[in-house]
């Protein structure tokens with residue numbers, strides 16, 4: 001009886017350990033995919049680093065690293081990405097909700113490169 005309980009505890013511990021490792025491994029993939037999405041869907045206007053491309057600057061895109069943009073909540077960033085704003089197109093039909101959330105996190109990380117690194121390590 002005692003031995004089987006001990007085994008169960010050990011097994012639960014092992015399962016937790018494995019799931020933690022699995023979670024840590026999804027971090028880099030998510031971040032890598034949000035970088036790729038940003039490059040293909042957003043960089044033509046916002047530039048690869050969020051500063052604004054030549055095309056974007058002609059449309060007066062804000063610097064995504066600026067306090068004005070960074071002060072927006074994640075939900076507000078996701079809202080702009082999904083529905084567009086001014087001359088920015090909406091992306092709700094071309095991106096999944098998860099991708100939009102990831103991009104909101106990515107926009108936030110542009111301001112703070114350390115966050116991007118933490119995102120890669122899966123602790124974000």
Ligand code: HEC
Pocket residue numbers: 038041042043044045046056059060061062064068069072077080081085086087088089091103104107
């Ligand atoms: C065709 C050009 C274009 C593309 C592509 C584009 N944007 Fe924008 N974006 C804009 C413009 C223009 C604005 C300024 C809108 C305004 O304030 O009127 C803007 C504003 C923003 C803002 C700031 C919103 C605010 O309220 O200040 C964020 C965040 C943003 N874009 C993220 C993204 C992301 C993420 C993508 C890719 C999914 C993207 N944009 C793709 C043109 C673009």
